[in-house]
Amino acid sequence: MILFRQLFDDDTSTLTYILADPVTRDAIIIDPVHEQFDRDLAEICDMEVRLKYILETHVHADHITGGGRLREETGARFVAGVGSRLECADLLLADGDSLSFGNEVIHALATPGHTDGCTTYRWRDRLFTGDTLLIDACGRTDFQQGSAERLYNSLSRLFEFPAETLVFPGHDYNGRRVSTLSQEAGINPYWAGLTKAEFIEKLNALNLPKPRKIDVAVPANLRCGEAA
Numbered sequence: 001m002i003l004f005r006q007l008f009d010d011d012t013s014t015l016t017y018i019l020a021d022p023v024t025r026d027a028i029i030i031d032p033v034h035e036q037f038d039r040d041l042a043e044i045c046d047m048e049v050r051l052k053y054i055l056e057t058h059v060h061a062d063h064i065t066g067g068g069r070l071r072e073e074t075g076a077r078f079v080a081g082v083g084s085r086l087e088c089a090d091l092l093l094a095d096g097d098s099l100s101f102g103n104e105v106i107h108a109l110a111t112p113g114h115t116d117g118c119t120t121y122r123w124r125d126r127l128f129t130g131d132t133l134l135i136d137a138c139g140r141t142d143f144q145q146g147s148a149e150r151l152y153n154s155l156s157r158l159f160e161f162p163a164e165t166l167v168f169p170g171h172d173y174n175g176r177r178v179s180t181l182s183q184e185a186g187i188n189p190y191w192a193g194l195t196k197a198e199f200i201e202k203l204n205a206l207n208l209p210k211p212r213k214i215d216v217a218v219p220a221n222l223r224c225g226e227a228a
């Protein structure tokens, strides 16, 4: 048995995950949203678990992390990838590092490209991909140290995991919640059938509007979501 919850923030389409060891009741949360602090605390309480770590997949541009408030409230440690250079974090994980919560282990994979610090977390048969790999999409690479070439290399690494691996993304804008590596390898229009050069060309040609909250979210997230 495992304890696992997937939560969704309607305003920013952000997916948050809570994972826990049912025996020791140690838990982690991945990518909490500032405005959902009460919801997340209620979930943690309802699951009767103790929050040990708050994991960020990257420095988000579209929402402020709830990690700062959760750290303050629960004493959990704030964790991010070393490439994020987040000075406010308690722990920065390098590629291949792992963390334990109870008898469970979660592994960090450096997957830069959308941002320098993007980290995918692997737990059991699941990948928490943040904005590196989305369902039928991938992260944009036009701000925050974005690099389509680095993203391609990171995606190539993810696709080396077993085909049935579950993909739990950081966002979804189309009501979907989970995919598999085989499905994404087969039909993701940002991957399937594209050469590296075509992928880079496609990403660099995207002309997307700036995220609504970027000017507030990035500076706040560089403080782990805490007030200035």
Ligand SMILES: [Fe+2]
Pocket (backbone or CB within 6 Å): 058, 059, 060, 061, 062, 114, 131, 139
């Ligand atoms: Fe992002």
